[in-house]
Amino acid sequence: KAGVTQTPRYLIKTRGQQVTLSCSPISGHRSVSWYQQTPGQGLQFLFEYFSETQRNKGNFPGRFSGRQFSNSRSEMNVSTLELGDSALYLCASSEGDGTFNQPQHFGDGTRLSIL
Amino acid sequence: SQKIEQNSEALNIQEGKTATLTCNYTNYSPAYLQWYRQDPGRGPVFLLLIRENEKEKRKERLKVTFDTTLKQSLFHITASQPADSATYLCALAYDAGNMLTFGGGTRLMVKP
Numbered sequence: 001k002a003g004v005t006q007t008p009r010y011l012i013k014t015r016g017q018q019v020t021l022s023c024s025p026i027s028g029h030r031s032v033s034w035y036q037q038t039p040g041q042g043l044q045f046l047f048e049y050f051s052e053t054q055r056n057k058g059n060f061p062g063r064f065s066g067r068q069f070s071n072s073r074s075e076m077n078v079s080t081l082e083l084g085d086s087a088l089y090l091c092a093s094s095e096g097d098g099t100f101n102q103p104q105h106f107g108d109g110t111r112l113s114i115l
Numbered sequence: 116s117q118k119i120e121q122n123s124e125a126l127n128i129q130e131g132k133t134a135t136l137t138c139n140y141t142n143y144s145p146a147y148l149q150w151y152r153q154d155p156g157r158g159p160v161f162l163l164l165i166r167e168n169e170k171e172k173r174k175e176r177l178k179v180t181f182d183t184t185l186k187q188s189l190f191h192i193t194a195s196q197p198a199d200s201a202t203y204l205c206a207l208a209y210d211a212g213n214m215l216t217f218g219g220g221t222r223l224m225v226k227p
Contacts, residue, residue: 004158033214033215035217042217042218042219042220043159043204043206043217043220044217045214045215045216045217048214056213056214058214090158090159092158099208100147100208100210100213100214100215101146101147101164101166101208101210102164103149103161103164104149104151104159104161104206104215105161106151106158106159106160107158108156108157108158109157109158
């Protein structure tokens with residue numbers, strides 16, 4: 001099976017712009033989670049989707065949003081970009097109905113740089 | 116709020132030795148504890164998952180222990196190899212429907 005695919009791999013934006021990142025989970029996986037990774041804060045949970053519904057949300061401002069499509073593919077959007085949004089954004093999928101009692105399969109992320 | 120502590124300093128060991136990494140947490144014990152490996156520029160890769168009622172889990176050269184009294188998990192790599200050099204992350208979940216909280220990771224360097 002193909003792994004989790006994230007596009008694009010690299011992105012450069014300027015402050016105030018918005019960005020959409022894409023994630024294709026492993027075939028058959030219905031749960032998709034998003035994480036932000038920075039050197040200072042480490043890996044932080046953004047949100048999790050299961051069958052097109054957001055089930056969990058981390059402690060991030062409303063500028064961060066996401067959605068999941070019927071084929072389980074997911075997108076996350078960040079509006080009004082700030083310098084502090086520069087990070088590696090990781091997507092992970094997992095199988096079954098449970099989420100965090102299952103291994104998370106991560107993609108290699110999208111590196112977002114804000115100028 | 117829950118705090119997860121992993122040694123932020125790099126762990127340097129000689130090839131062939133056993134590497135032991137520590138994950139300490141505060142407050143109440145999680146239902147699930149996971150360990151991941153991350154290489155530079157790549158996403159984390161799942162290694163092992165241990166449940167609250169399990170004391171130990173093994174997979175090939177890897178072993179994880181979970182001590183809810185000490186609020187600690189230990190991750191061991193026996194017969195370490197230079198290819199084991201990476202950052203190792205522990206992550207906790209309080210139930211299946213709750214989010215995964217990661218520690219800051221420990222960088223392991225195995226020297227030939």
